[in-house]
Amino acid sequence: MINIDSYAYSNHLKKIHPGEKSLFAMITLAVCLTSPTVITPLIVLALMAGLIIFKAGIPGRVFLKLLLVPFSFLVLSVLTIAFSISTDPSGFWIAETINGLTIGIRYPDLNTAAQLFLRSLGAVSCLYFLALTTPMTEIITVLHKLRVPVIITELMLLIYRFIFVFMETAITIKRAQSSRLGYVSLKISYRSLSRLFSALLGKVFVKSQELYNAMAARCYTGEIKVLTKKYPVNLRNYLLIIGLELPLILINLLGRR
Amino acid sequence: MPEIILEAFNLDYSYPDGTKALRTINLKIEKGEKLTILGSNGAGKSTLFMQFNGLYRPNSGSIKYQGQAISYKNKPLIELRKKVGIVFQDPDSQLFSSSVYQDISFGPLNLGLSDQEVEARVDQALIDTETTDLEYKPTHLLSYGQKKRVSIAGVLAMEPEVIIFDEPTAGLDPRHAREFMQLLKNLSDEGKTIIISTHDVDLAYSWSDRLVIMSSGEIIAQGEPGELFLQPELIEQADLALPWLLEIYCGLVEKGWFPTSTPLPKTREELLLILPLASMNISPIPKDSK
Numbered sequence: 333m334i335n336i337d338s339y340a341y342s343n344h345l346k347k348i349h350p351g352e353k354s355l356f357a358m359i360t361l362a363v364c365l366t367s368p369t370v371i372t373p374l375i376v377l378a379l380m381a382g383l384i385i386f387k388a389g390i391p392g393r394v395f396l397k398l399l400l401v402p403f404s405f406l407v408l409s410v411l412t413i414a415f416s417i418s419t420d421p422s423g424f425w426i427a428e429t430i431n432g433l434t435i436g437i438r439y440p441d442l443n444t445a446a447q448l449f450l451r452s453l454g455a456v457s458c459l460y461f462l463a464l465t466t467p468m469t470e471i472i473t474v475l476h477k478l479r480v481p482v483i484i485t486e487l488m489l490l491i492y493r494f495i496f497v498f499m500e501t502a503i504t505i506k507r508a509q510s511s512r513l514g515y516v517s518l519k520i521s522y523r524s525l526s527r528l529f530s531a532l533l534g535k536v537f538v539k540s541q542e543l544y545n546a547m548a549a550r551c552y553t554g555e556i557k558v559l560t561k562k563y564p565v566n567l568r569n570y571l572l573i574i575g576l577e578l579p580l581i582l583i584n585l586l587g588r589r
Numbered sequence: 590m591p592e593i594i595l596e597a598f599n600l601d602y603s604y605p606d607g608t609k610a611l612r613t614i615n616l617k618i619e620k621g622e623k624l625t626i627l628g629s630n631g632a633g634k635s636t637l638f639m640q641f642n643g644l645y646r647p648n649s650g651s652i653k654y655q656g657q658a659i660s661y662k663n664k665p666l667i668e669l670r671k672k673v674g675i676v677f678q679d680p681d682s683q684l685f686s687s688s689v690y691q692d693i694s695f696g697p698l699n700l701g702l703s704d705q706e707v708e709a710r711v712d713q714a715l716i717d718t719e720t721t722d723l724e725y726k727p728t729h730l731l732s733y734g735q736k737k738r739v740s741i742a743g744v745l746a747m748e749p750e751v752i753i754f755d756e757p758t759a760g761l762d763p764r765h766a767r768e769f770m771q772l773l774k775n776l777s778d779e780g781k782t783i784i785i786s787t788h789d790v791d792l793a794y795s796w797s798d799r800l801v802i803m804s805s806g807e808i809i810a811q812g813e814p815g816e817l818f819l820q821p822e823l824i825e826q827a828d829l830a831l832p833w834l835l836e837i838y839c840g841l842v843e844k845g846w847f848p849t850s851t852p853l854p855k856t857r858e859e860l861l862l863i864l865p866l867a868s869m870n871i872s873p874i875p876k877d878s879k
């Protein structure tokens with residue numbers, strides 16, 4: 333997760349307007365999910381992989397690894413859809429019959445499974461595109477502009493910041509403990525870990541108090557108002573989005589028999 | 590008579606857990622002065638700073654801004670905080686946003702300025718603290734000193750009358766510490782009142798108009814830096830050390846390189862200026878003739 337985050341700040345597409353990237357990712361996601369065939373998801377997957385690796389300059393290895401995260405989960409669920417067990421051996425495409433029970437794959441099921449698999453992978457690649465190229469703070473700003481309730485965007489802003497503060501604290505405590513042999517045996521590990529959690533809890537409390545004080549010192553009045561660096565709006569990008577999405581939508585429509 | 594801008598009057602403060610952090614503090618701060626607060630760890634410096642813009646409320650006594658005891662109601666507190674800014678000791682508790690730009694824009698936006706004005710101020714603060722190239726980095730990937738500079742920028746952008754810095758140079762490398770002191774000089778020339786706390790005695794000695802020394806919640810001395818540092822008992826009591834300039838100066842006077850009446854050098858240059866040249870071939874003044 334930290335890795336994704338660092339790439340979001342250092343990729344070649346970081347200077348592109350976050351609204352354009354979000355729009356592109358979301359439309360493609362919708363097109364991919366509503367596709368009746370496997371062609372659109374395949375194109376989407378290739379498109380996103382190309383953009384992430386060649387345009388954003390993120391190593392292909394990283395993208396592959398990220399795709400593998402949902403992979404095992406996807407394979408499992410796809411297998412349960414593809415395989416069926418029945419007492420009636422008819423209609424199977426590949427099957428094995430043992431003691432009157434037929435285990436196998438029916439052709440329409442295989443089709444559904446493949447479609448589901450590719451659609452999910454395509455959708456995931458859209459989200460990765462957004463996550464790898466757009467910093468969280470920018471996404472929050474986009475949500476704010478889309479009139480998502482302030483309470484949600486403010487919470488996201490603070491939570492996002494504090495995930496890192498606490499992770500750093502936890503890592504520091506863990507390191508301090510290990511360097512004093514806090515994790516040499518299972519029993520000691522349990523004790524150290526419980527201390528880590530209680531220390532962290534105390535920190536959360538103190539830190540939140542300090543944060544409130546620091547914000548109050550800067551005239552906080554109950555609403556977090558911030559400015560975000562302006563990004564240039566690029567008409568070409570909008571045309572590009574339309575140019576890419578229209579054919580995909582067309583393919584979807586043609587595939588709907 | 591110089592104008593008193595901030596004043597602590599008979600201030601007492603205990604933390605909820607019973608720690609008596611401040612005891613009968615009386616301190617007057619003049620408009621436009623450069624004040625340094627020295628004191629060992631736990632002396633109460635940070636606690637005192639929190640009193641100055643109403644973040645903590647004293648148990649007894651009061652804080653006065655321009656002669657008026659401050660009110661702890663919402664509106665007047667905000668007015669006070671527009672005038673008195675604090676840069677906290679720990680940048681991690683001050684930075685609330687992961688975006689450098691967003692964090693710096695927070696304060697000036699709360700002043701009710703226009704977006705354009707805020708942008709101009711943020712850009713200026715980024716330049717003043719040399720953080721322009723960090724603008725696109727998230728705060729969690731910054732080093733400690735970089736975070737410190739961003740948190741300083743966040744308060745500078747509000748342009749308060751009185752700026753309080755809690756250990757501003759701790760964690761800064763020598764170059765950035767020096768540049769920060771230059772920034773403080775510029776702010777001071779603009780007429781801002783500046784209060785800092787530090788453990789750096791050299792800095793305290795060279796930079797400040799006036800020193801305040803705290804020990805276990807009390808002010809044990811205040812006055813001219815030269816005057817205070819030449820009192821060995823005081824230095825001992827407050828766990829301080831002598832600035833190197835004074836140490837050398839005292840040594841040279843001791844060895845008779847110049848008379849005791851020589852004014853104290855405030856900077857390295859001043860010390861070099863009063864040092865006699867070796868080519869002048871003067872031998873040390875004999876000890877008994879002094």
Ligand SMILES: Nc1ncnc2c1ncn2[C@@H]1O[C@H](COP(=O)(O)OP(=O)(O)OP(=O)(O)O)[C@@H](O)[C@H]1O
Pocket residue numbers: 604605606608609610628629630631632633634635636637678
């Ligand atoms: N939130 C708190 N609750 C209880 N006691 C506290 C709290 N914060 C500080 N103290 C105590 O108050 C006293 C003064 O602390 P303070 O932080 O003001 O010291 P300081 O002079 O800033 O020290 P340092 O140089 O280490 O920053 C200390 O004894 C400290 O233990």
Ligand SMILES: [Mg+2]
Pocket residue numbers: 634635636678755
């Ligand atoms: Mg302190």
